[in-house]
Amino acid sequence: MTSRLHAVTFDSADPAAVAAFWAGLLERDVLDEPGVALVPGDERQVGLRFVASDAEQVGPRRLHLHLTSDSPEHQERTVETVLRLGGRHIDVGQQPDEPFVVLADPEGNELCVISPGNKFLAGTGHLGEVTCDGTRDVGLFWRDALDWPLVWDEHEETAVQSPLGGTKVSWGGPPVEPKLGRNRQRFDLLADDPDHETERLISLGATRLGHLTDGVELADPDGNEFSLHAG
Template sequence: MALQLVQVNMKAHDPERVGRFWAEALGWEVSVEGPGVLNLEPVGFDWPDPSAVCIDVVASSEPKTVKNRIHLDLASTSRAHQEETVARLRELGAEPVDVGQGDDVPWTVLADPEGNEFCVLDPREVYRDTGPIAAVVVDCADPRAMARFWGEAVGWTVREVADDHASLRSAQGVGPYLEFVRTPDAKTVWNRVHIDLLPRPATERPAELDRLKALGATEIDLDAGVPWVVRADPEGNEFCVLGRAV
């Protein structure tokens, strides 16, 4: 395996505003990669490293029309910490949002200043060492099949799998989880939030693209002139295979 899950890519009308929100929400630092592109990483982070999945916020004029199929779950260490986190995030500009979760769930669903949904989880032992991001969560129709594809794609270990959910974590046992949750909603539009993978070394990208195709990934047409390649997983979720060397 020579692909590493390195970051979550978020599209934004105002990347500076969204980037500032998430940097303050996570206690991370923000840097400008280029026009309309902000990188968010833990302070002192040596990218890439499996101990964290970073965030890229990228300018886009496309409107948000549906619930995101990929979102972040944030960890908490106690009920008091969960409540404090929710209050702090609301002061930063987050708003409560109803995604059909009901009134009796122990987590809180919020949306960032551009409506990107995320959850502040109740304290759970399984997330005690993940850092502020407990999990990257993907809505899907078949969690078992998605866990097989993504586990093979990035070499992560399947920690739990059932008909309605599955979870993976890096083979090193660090950083956030990658989770799949069965939902009835079908994918209808290009995802505003997606996953980016990095081939290591960069020269392995052609072989990795062939491997992804054999696993069930499909090609996505994109305008030429960019250093990354776009593919889709078996349920049509777009992801990028980056072209940056390390």
């Protein structure tokens, strides 16, 4: 069996606090462990995992999240919820007439609240997309790593989605910002047989980086770290 995308992991100064923000925003629960807070997903919605770290952000973040809206009122309520829970508006160069609102969670992780009627995210659920900085090659790697269909492949932009639907994962293509230091946002995978799966991922183009206390750390073809655990 191939890897399963368990969660997007974020390094965090206060995992419990930022997990509470996302749980409130997505109407999910929080599972707490020492130094770790998980906002679980399901078969269609990706989970979010927050891990205690005092490392500083170096360079631009490599991914951010897109939330969908069913109506203009829903979009407005979502923005209000973000602000009420401790998020804020941010300026990333967007134009005033853009059909989305750019915000950040209490620790500066970017998110966009997309306007209703977005066809690409139709039917994906509230957490519609994890959008990443990356090449077409890395999108094809993750297609094969997760065994998820490629649902977009144009102008070197790619996206994959579980066969069951739900959250899409996309890569914007070139130009890709240079990677500076370790990513503070990473994919966290589960596999029934991590040893066998590690070898398969390496055959697809991953690089083994080292052992973790409960798994192995690898990098995708763009050099982005990710972890693989038994489960």
